[in-house]
Amino acid sequence: MAEENKENETTSENEDVVRxxxxxxxxxADLYRKVQKLSNETGKTIGQVTDDAYRSFMGTVENAKHISEGFVRGMKEGSSQFIENIKELEITGDDLKEIGxxxxxKNIENLTFKDIDNETFDKYVNAIIxxxxxxxxxxxxxxxxxxxxNFIDKIIQ
Structure with missing residues (x-):
């Protein structure tokens, strides 16, 4: 059976830590020697150095998850939606805002923009092909x- 030695410690944040x-x-062995050397250089115990390493690693993992989720969300929000292969389409500024x-x-015979201002057009129209x-x-x-x-035959205003 394994033997456990417990000791209580209060950190600088006044948290009770059970070690x-x-x-x-x-x-x-090589990694352990590096931790041991760092322990000697910093005056901390091997356990404290290891705790710091675990804490740092866990923070990095959590931060990477957060960044990854943000990246995926940004890609989804930033990607364009195709409206294509339609003979005739009339679209308004409100329609564009609703799509969001x-x-x-792409590949539309007659495309008509109606009730749309320059700002809404810039915000929601990525390309006309x-x-x-x-x-x-x-x-x-x-x-x-x-x-x-690109590849527009005629523009009527």
């Missing part, structure tokens, strides 16, 4: 269509 003797199998993400319009005719309201800049468009 006990724990044996860990499989630690490489960047859109690529392979569209025969794009019809836009007078208040929407034709230059914006030119900058976001």
């Amino acid at each position: 006990k003797t724990i044996s860990i199998k499989g630690v490489s 993400r960047k859109i690529i319009f 392979l569209v025969k005719t794009v019809t836009i309201p007078k208040n929407l800049s034709k230059a914006k269509i030119l900058l976001k468009g």
Whole structure:
């Protein structure tokens, strides 16, 4: 049966920490020597150095999870939605806001933008590709269509 030695300690954050003797199998001799050397250099016990290493590692793992989740969420939010292969489509600024993400319009014969301002267009339209005719309201800049468009046959304002 394993023998446990327990000792109580109060940390600088006034937390009660119970320390006990724990044996860990499989630690490489080289790594143990490095921990031992660090222990001697810092004046801490091997247990304290090991605790610090575990704490640091666990914090890194938690931080990596948080960053990964944020990255995936950002990719989903930042990715464009395709609206494609439609003969005729009329879309308004409110329609774009309801979709709520960047859109690529592709392979549409007649695409009509209605009741849309420059700001909404910039925010929600990522590209217009392979569209025969794009019809836009007078208040929407034709230059914006030119900058976001590829393979457009005709722009009507």
